[in-house]
Amino acid sequence: MVRTDLIGPFSKILTRAALSAMVALGLLISCTPAFAGEPPTEPFLRLETGMHSAVIRGISVDAAGHLLLTVSDDKTARVWSVDDGRLLRVLRPPIGAGDEGKLYAGAVSPDGRIAVVGGWTGEDWDHSDSVYLFDTSSGRLLRRLTGLLGVIDSLTFSPDGQFLAAGLGGQDKGIRVWRTTDWASAWDDRAYGYDVYGLSFSKSGELVTSSWDGYLRIYDVHGHLKQPKAKAPGGSQPHHVVFSPDGKQVAVGYADSNRVDVLSGHDLSLLLTPDLRGINGTMAHVAWSAEGNTLFSGEEAKDGQGQRFIRTWSNGGRGAYRDTPAGVRTIMGLLALPRGDLVFTAADPRWGVLRGAGRIDLLHTAEVADYPIRNNFRLSSDGKKVQFAFDQSGKQPAAFVLQDRRLITDPPDNAELITPSTSAPGMTVGHWQSEANPTLNSVVLKLDRYERAIAVAVNDERLLLGADWSLRLFDKPGSEVWSVAVPGTVWAVNVTPDGRLAVAALNDGTIRWYRMRDGQELLALFPDADGKRWVAWTPQGYYDASVGGDELIGWHINRGADKGADFFPAAQFRDRFNRPDIVALVLDTLDVDEAVRQANATSGRKTPAKVADSLPPVVKILSPPDLASVAKSPIEITYLVRSPTPVTGLTAIVDGRPVDTAPATPMMSGPDGSVASLLVDMPQHNAVISLIAANEKASSEAAIVHVGWQGRKTGISRISTCSRSACPNTKTRV
Numbered sequence: 001m002v003r004t005d006l007i008g009p010f011s012k013i014l015t016r017a018a019l020s021a022m023v024a025l026g027l028l029i030s031c032t033p034a035f036a037g038e039p040p041t042e043p044f045l046r047l048e049t050g051m052h053s054a055v056i057r058g059i060s061v062d063a064a065g066h067l068l069l070t071v072s073d074d075k076t077a078r079v080w081s082v083d084d085g086r087l088l089r090v091l092r093p094p095i096g097a098g099d100e101g102k103l104y105a106g107a108v109s110p111d112g113r114i115a116v117v118g119g120w121t122g123e124d125w126d127h128s129d130s131v132y133l134f135d136t137s138s139g140r141l142l143r144r145l146t147g148l149l150g151v152i153d154s155l156t157f158s159p160d161g162q163f164l165a166a167g168l169g170g171q172d173k174g175i176r177v178w179r180t181t182d183w184a185s186a187w188d189d190r191a192y193g194y195d196v197y198g199l200s201f202s203k204s205g206e207l208v209t210s211s212w213d214g215y216l217r218i219y220d221v222h223g224h225l226k227q228p229k230a231k232a233p234g235g236s237q238p239h240h241v242v243f244s245p246d247g248k249q250v251a252v253g254y255a256d257s258n259r260v261d262v263l264s265g266h267d268l269s270l271l272l273t274p275d276l277r278g279i280n281g282t283m284a285h286v287a288w289s290a291e292g293n294t295l296f297s298g299e300e301a302k303d304g305q306g307q308r309f310i311r312t313w314s315n316g317g318r319g320a321y322r323d324t325p326a327g328v329r330t331i332m333g334l335l336a337l338p339r340g341d342l343v344f345t346a347a348d349p350r351w352g353v354l355r356g357a358g359r360i361d362l363l364h365t366a367e368v369a370d371y372p373i374r375n376n377f378r379l380s381s382d383g384k385k386v387q388f389a390f391d392q393s394g395k396q397p398a399a400f401v402l403q404d405r406r407l408i409t410d411p412p413d414n415a416e417l418i419t420p421s422t423s424a425p426g427m428t429v430g431h432w433q434s435e436a437n438p439t440l441n442s443v444v445l446k447l448d449r450y451e452r453a454i455a456v457a458v459n460d461e462r463l464l465l466g467a468d469w470s471l472r473l474f475d476k477p478g479s480e481v482w483s484v485a486v487p488g489t490v491w492a493v494n495v496t497p498d499g500r501l502a503v504a505a506l507n508d509g510t511i512r513w514y515r516m517r518d519g520q521e522l523l524a525l526f527p528d529a530d531g532k533r534w535v536a537w538t539p540q541g542y543y544d545a546s547v548g549g550d551e552l553i554g555w556h557i558n559r560g561a562d563k564g565a566d567f568f569p570a571a572q573f574r575d576r577f578n579r580p581d582i583v584a585l586v587l588d589t590l591d592v593d594e595a596v597r598q599a600n601a602t603s604g605r606k607t608p609a610k611v612a613d614s615l616p617p618v619v620k621i622l623s624p625p626d627l628a629s630v631a632k633s634p635i636e637i638t639y640l641v642r643s644p645t646p647v648t649g650l651t652a653i654v655d656g657r658p659v660d661t662a663p664a665t666p667m668m669s670g671p672d673g674s675v676a677s678l679l680v681d682m683p684q685h686n687a688v689i690s691l692i693a694a695n696e697k698a699s700s701e702a703a704i705v706h707v708g709w710q711g712r713k714t715g716i717s718r719i720s721t722c723s724r725s726a727c728p729n730t731k732t733r734v
Helices: 570-577 580-589 592-603
Strands: 046-048 056-063 065-073 076-082 088-090 103-108 116-121 129-135 141-148 150-155 163-168 175-177 185-191 197-199 207-211 213-217 240-243 249-254 260-264 270-272 285-288 295-302 310-315 321-327 331-336 344-345 350-354 360-365 385-391 397-401 407-410 453-459 462-466 470-475 480-485 490-495 501-506 511-515 521-527 534-537 544-546 553-556 565-571 616-623 629-630 633-643 647-654 659-661 674-681 687-695 703-709 721-722
Touching: 056 150, 056 331, 056 344, 056 350, 065 103, 065 116, 065 360, 076 116, 103 163, 116 150, 129 150, 129 163, 129 397, 150 197, 150 213, 150 521, 150 616, 163 207, 175 207, 207 240, 213 240, 240 285, 249 285, 249 295, 249 616, 260 295, 295 331, 310 344, 321 350, 397 511, 397 521, 397 721, 462 490, 470 490, 470 501, 521 580, 521 659, 544 570, 544 580, 553 570, 553 580, 616 687, 616 703, 633 703, 647 674
Parallel strands: 056 103, 103 150, 197 240, 453 490, 629 703
Antiparallel strands: 046 553, 056 065, 065 076, 076 088, 103 116, 116 129, 129 141, 150 163, 163 175, 175 185, 197 207, 207 213, 240 249, 249 260, 260 270, 285 295, 295 310, 310 321, 331 344, 344 350, 350 360, 385 397, 397 407, 453 462, 462 470, 470 480, 490 501, 501 511, 511 521, 521 534, 534 544, 553 565, 616 633, 633 674, 647 659, 647 687, 674 721, 687 703
């Protein structure tokens, strides 16, 4: 069975119809409209598990192979240490509802200092798309490259770091190239018939591109075509393309065939097609090893057990091959590392490193449930108990019981739970299993362009249909009653027998309850894949959670078009928004406001202030950089603190032990924050240093830096603070 979120860029949303409802993993606390050219100001509640919760669309590594950048449909980019797999930084550009903010492409500069990301970035609020530039060390948004009239499908730096290229989506959008010295446009070419998914610079500065218009193009260092565009030999949708390290060859993978071709880097003539025996799916992604002797590919290929694998050919594609299982989902990216290793990503989402000997290492997998398509998704008659499986094969069964506030693993079989019905007398549904033209009584049901039906449930004379990015209700004649955008592919749907509630299981790991009469979302549940933690929330942000469950969600708050967004874990607002009493009532009242009224009447509590009115501080360590080494003590920590109200305290923590607190008097910070420094004694070993700031409302999340020790311990542990003017050795602000 084809799962449509596994098709990489094929499932990209290219229409605006799916953006009509205010969704995202989220909820809107206020309804402040965005000004023209500015992102929305309302907070969005988002999942945050420490790993991506949606498909990883793009990856990049620095020249040394130490930093990995991943970008995702979950609207975050993440910087990882390739050496040990640690998450170093989460990058958060401005987002909006629906698709706004989804990231499809990313690139790390060769020196590892800058990460650029793009996708559906600004389309809704700026009527154009932008590429965001982040500092990888601090996570600060440095600038954005604006005015792109198409979503950003691909990004890459030249090996010398002098140029950045972007491939855009749509007809007549093409490619843009900027000089990184001043970020001015170097050149562009808009004469493309479709999306540009492949970009690769040679070491000499030439650029090769691949587009779904069926053509490959090579440009010289001045941006001129070296020759007329060349028709791709192995398919009509050449997807990924990459120069060999010496620039003499070009490898290309296809989105519509199981071909991989090796072409001349001079004139794009076909040199060879590697051995493709045993491949029964497309091989869209390709990579060369660092020395150029090994060719890699992987995407929709399956072995006998349904695993996707990476195929490795020796002798530059001319020799024998080896297949390495790399996950159960589509391979979404391949990049060579030094010493013959390969980093890969898959749509699970997951990322890992394929070692030269064929061993998978540093594997990171999602914390989200991988719900099976359609099966094993059962409801109680009142909708308050839902049974599902964490694994798409149906393994790891579980159930959530709202009234008991319990997540149950391996529950006993319950014959009273209702399985979704896919037909009824007078209601015949066809062509709905991962197809684009589902029918009801032979009437074609209209979906968005590129969207596919995935799951259906028939109730009385109505049909609930889950698709790639929407949930829809149709009446018996086939007319749409309502449609709502959802934050991920709908794997399964069900309806309570009384027709009050529609329930959907999504590929972001959430289960969501909707009011059947109009599609209004009432409740969302995220059961963590550990089978222990869970959190349920309403669209207004009231939540109930297991111990530690409220650490799995948080508030994303945009700070304007040219600033990185803030993120605040929901646990920081526990005293105001942790409301199990409201969550328990919402499926009875079918109205969150009424549930709030009844719960407040019983408890005597009041509706809390908006999240944006009571934000904690934000603190970031600017220097030393993470993983820096020092030989003297004390060391100077330069930090930025930003708070809507005066900062009343700053705590330094060394290896989990508070050292001291400051300032003694409230410290003010402007909208962009204030920079200050403090001195901290280093212990005679590698240490983890944290800073936590507080205002009258709450405390910040800890800013953390890992510091290595190369000297001898001096003095005793202490902390002192100083302003920038009073600290002669304070580092330059970055």
